[in-house]
Amino acid sequence: MSDTGATEHLQLRTCPLCEGMCGIEVRHRDGEVISIRPDRNNVISRGHICPKGTTLGELHHSPDRLRGPLIKENGAWREVDWETALRRCAELIQPIREQYGNGVIAAYAGNMIAKSFDLVRYVGNFFGLAGIRQIYGSSTVDQHPKNLTCMLMYGDMWHIAIPDIDRTDLIVMMGGNPSASKGSIFSHQDVMGAIRSLRERGGRAVVIDPVETGTAQRAGEWLPIVPGADAALLLAIVHVLFEEGRVKLGDLDGKVNGVDAVREASKDFTPEAAAAFCDIPAETIRTLAREISDAPSAAIYGRIGTCTQRFGTLASWLTDVVAILTGNMGSPGGMMFSTQVASHLDLAPPYPSDAPLISHHSRVSGKPAVLGLLPSGTLAEEIDTPGEGKIRGLITIGANPVLSAPGADRLEKALPQLDFFIAFDSYVNESTVHADVILPSPSPLEQAHWDVWAWPWCLSSGGHYSPPLFPHEGMEEWRAVLTVAALLSGQPFQAIDTNAMDDNYFASMCTVLGLDPAKILPLAPKHGAERILELAIRGGRYGDRYGEREGLTLDDFKAHPHGMLVGKAEPGVPLRTKSGKIELAPQYVLDDLPRLRSAMTEKRADTYLVSRRTLRSMNSWMNNVHTLSKGPERCTLLIHPEDAAGLGIGENDSVEVQNGENMIVVPAEITPHIKRGIVSIPHGWGHDRPGSRLSIAEKKPGVNANRLNPAELLDVPSGNAVVNGVPVTLRKHDLPGAPAREAALESQV
Numbered sequence: 001m002s003d004t005g006a007t008e009h010l011q012l013r014t015c016p017l018c019e020g021m022c023g024i025e026v027r028h029r030d031g032e033v034i035s036i037r038p039d040r041n042n043v044i045s046r047g048h049i050c051p052k053g054t055t056l057g058e059l060h061h062s063p064d065r066l067r068g069p070l071i072k073e074n075g076a077w078r079e080v081d082w083e084t085a086l087r088r089c090a091e092l093i094q095p096i097r098e099q100y101g102n103g104v105i106a107a108y109a110g111n112m113i114a115k116s117f118d119l120v121r122y123v124g125n126f127f128g129l130a131g132i133r134q135i136y137g138s139s140t141v142d143q144h145p146k147n148l149t150c151m152l153m154y155g156d157m158w159h160i161a162i163p164d165i166d167r168t169d170l171i172v173m174m175g176g177n178p179s180a181s182k183g184s185i186f187s188h189q190d191v192m193g194a195i196r197s198l199r200e201r202g203g204r205a206v207v208i209d210p211v212e213t214g215t216a217q218r219a220g221e222w223l224p225i226v227p228g229a230d231a232a233l234l235l236a237i238v239h240v241l242f243e244e245g246r247v248k249l250g251d252l253d254g255k256v257n258g259v260d261a262v263r264e265a266s267k268d269f270t271p272e273a274a275a276a277f278c279d280i281p282a283e284t285i286r287t288l289a290r291e292i293s294d295a296p297s298a299a300i301y302g303r304i305g306t307c308t309q310r311f312g313t314l315a316s317w318l319t320d321v322v323a324i325l326t327g328n329m330g331s332p333g334g335m336m337f338s339t340q341v342a343s344h345l346d347l348a349p350p351y352p353s354d355a356p357l358i359s360h361h362s363r364v365s366g367k368p369a370v371l372g373l374l375p376s377g378t379l380a381e382e383i384d385t386p387g388e389g390k391i392r393g394l395i396t397i398g399a400n401p402v403l404s405a406p407g408a409d410r411l412e413k414a415l416p417q418l419d420f421f422i423a424f425d426s427y428v429n430e431s432t433v434h435a436d437v438i439l440p441s442p443s444p445l446e447q448a449h450w451d452v453w454a455w456p457w458c459l460s461s462g463g464h465y466s467p468p469l470f471p472h473e474g475m476e477e478w479r480a481v482l483t484v485a486a487l488l489s490g491q492p493f494q495a496i497d498t499n500a501m502d503d504n505y506f507a508s509m510c511t512v513l514g515l516d517p518a519k520i521l522p523l524a525p526k527h528g529a530e531r532i533l534e535l536a537i538r539g540g541r542y543g544d545r546y547g548e549r550e551g552l553t554l555d556d557f558k559a560h561p562h563g564m565l566v567g568k569a570e571p572g573v574p575l576r577t578k579s580g581k582i583e584l585a586p587q588y589v590l591d592d593l594p595r596l597r598s599a600m601t602e603k604r605a606d607t608y609l610v611s612r613r614t615l616r617s618m619n620s621w622m623n624n625v626h627t628l629s630k631g632p633e634r635c636t637l638l639i640h641p642e643d644a645a646g647l648g649i650g651e652n653d654s655v656e657v658q659n660g661e662n663m664i665v666v667p668a669e670i671t672p673h674i675k676r677g678i679v680s681i682p683h684g685w686g687h688d689r690p691g692s693r694l695s696i697a698e699k700k701p702g703v704n705a706n707r708l709n710p711a712e713l714l715d716v717p718s719g720n721a722v723v724n725g726v727p728v729t730l731r732k733h734d735l736p737g738a739p740a741r742e743a744a745l746e747s748q749v
């Protein structure tokens with residue numbers, strides 16, 4: 001009891017911010033969060049937490065977080081009620097739609113979707129109903145190459161294997177840094193602890209990365225590589241496996257098509273041919289291939305660095321090829337696939353689930369839409385290039401592409417040229433500042449939570465339901481999403497019936513699960529995302545199928561606030577290919593090999609820029625939290641001491657980093673933990689744009705590295721952005737008397 005007589009309460013929930021699924025104890029009183037601590041009894045995290053998880057209260061209470069919709073009138077924001085905001089959306093959409101059709105309207109889905117209870121379940125339905133083909137998303141600045149290769153190899157873009165780190169003898173990590181990200185498309189209570197345990201039991205961890213990350217330091221074995229060269233390294237490993245007769249499919253024997261084609265494809269990628277391109281000696285490559293082959297079990301984990309580079313598709317394909325050829329795919333201690341309690345990605349996929357490999361091409365530069373997504377970097381040219389089909393309307397959903405997508409300057413200039421811009425977002429940020437309407441999301445503590453974006457990549461099968469902690473005053477987010485979808489499909493505002501739309505959606509999901517909607521709908525009358533969660537559990541592999549058999553319901557998870565584990569991943573590879581086999585050598589992927597061969601003969605640039613994440617940040621949306629942003633400057637340029645000395649750059653200096661006409665100034669952080677010739681700037685910064693309302697982030701804005709990352713530099717097969725391996729030039733920034741950070745600011749504005 002407090003001095004005021006108010007009672008303190010405790011709620012157990014999971015932090016929704018990343019795949020860590022950390023259980024937390026939230027103490028609160030009178031609508032205020034008092035403290036957030038780790039839940040030591042949580043079945044997954046068992047007391048693990050990172051600094052971000054303790055700040056959900058700050059996020060909730062932030063005065064910058066929007067509580068109600070905003071509309072822009074004569075350049076000024078006005079807070080309005082939900083009906084007024086949605087009527088304004090109708091006024092904006094209708095004339096454009098009537099004059100030009102939906103082909104001039106685009107949508108951009110950001111990664112906040114993955115953290116939202118409603119958005120993650122409704123955004124795919126939004127795209128389907130709205131009839132929008134111009135779809136962009138943060139996936140093409142992240143894992144799209146992996147989605148593509150998993151679709152081609154296993155028949156499902158979300159069948160992504162993860163390392164069985166607790167049982168492996170050797171883990172090879174490429175382009176991933178769990179010490180900062182916790183685990184990305186890989187859910188594990190404590191990856192760093194698992195690496196320590198692996199080494200204690202005599203196993204090994206090898207990190208291949210241009211930066212000696214915290215993960216590499218924990219692993220104790222770091223192979224520095226030139227960014228963008230992972231595919232050549234992996235092909236050379238494949239070459240050795242064939243050359244030395246080391247290919248063994250194990251349990252996958254007879255279940256793999258294309259082994260000979262891969263042998264043929266790897267023929268000229270000898271370790272000697274790859275060595276200079278990777279800057280790794282040929283003998284080291286041969287040794288690594290033998291070690292993977294000889295290890296009783298080995299896991300090859302490639303993450304964001306293997307995707308956001310010039311050869312992201314080839315690298316993403318080849319990590320799995322190596323695992324398959326060494327008998328480590330779908331086998332304990334190797335790469336495994338989860339078995340889930342509630343398989344939302346099958347039921348309510350975030351992007352159009354029926355999208356073909358290539359559905360259409362972009363208007364201006366003719367880039368293909370791969371699995372339904374256009375390259376994020378092409379959005380600006382589609383807006384600012386005149387002509388028929390030019391994008392005139394934009395919907396963003398939990399996205400801040402001005403900071404997160406390459407070609408930032410052009411996009412920032414293009415957004416004000418739109419006829420309308422509607423944003424689902426909780427902040428006036430660097431992108432939504434250009435919107436006409438902002439429809440805010442509930443805070444994480446006003447929403448229920450179930451880790452849709454984590455369980456698919458967790459080797460334990462289970463669940464953890466978090467109820468909303470605080471009431472949400474506004475419209476349910478799924479209703480707002482369906483309303484805007486209906487407007488885009490041409491329905492008049494007054495005719496929109498979100499309950500009927502939701503029932504139709506729910507009925508279609510019942511059918512996917514082989515359940516009769518006519519029987520289930522009366523049993524599940526309450527609309528919204530929780531009904532979908534319940535369907536996913538009850539209709540899933542452990543569920544009771546609404547009374548047809550013994551099994552789990554959502555109530556079982558509600559009764560276990562520390563979460564509940566019910567099973568483990570099983571050996572094998574889940575397949576949805578037409579052949580019923582793994583397609584090891586998709587022609588679409590092989591067709592990219594000549595581009596790699598050609599790059600291997602190019603002269604290397606003196607300096608390449610790579611991206612990174614810091615533990616206290618999360619893309620662009622956690623830099624507005626005081627607890628996380630205090631302390632030393634984190635948006636710095638990592639540079640090797642010898643590179644710094646060669647340019648006369650000292651500890652307190654700033655550096656001009658230039659690519660073409662674009663230049664940013666950033667404080668130097670001189671460290672031996674980076675390969676020579678490589679520099680690194682974290683992504684998600686640059687909070688200095690006029691009009692945004694991020695009162696904490698703007699005090700330490702950092703710089704936007706996407707001003708240097710060119711929109712046109714892509715992993716060609718997937719259309720994924722390249723933010724690792726961008727050639728830049730460096731120069732010491734001479735601004736006498738100006739501290740580094742202020743110098744950086746002055747140069748940017």
Ligand code: SF4
Pocket residue numbers: 015016017018019020021022048049050051052053054182
């Ligand atoms: S951000 Fe991730 S690692 Fe940190 S507390 Fe939340 S779930 Fe755990």
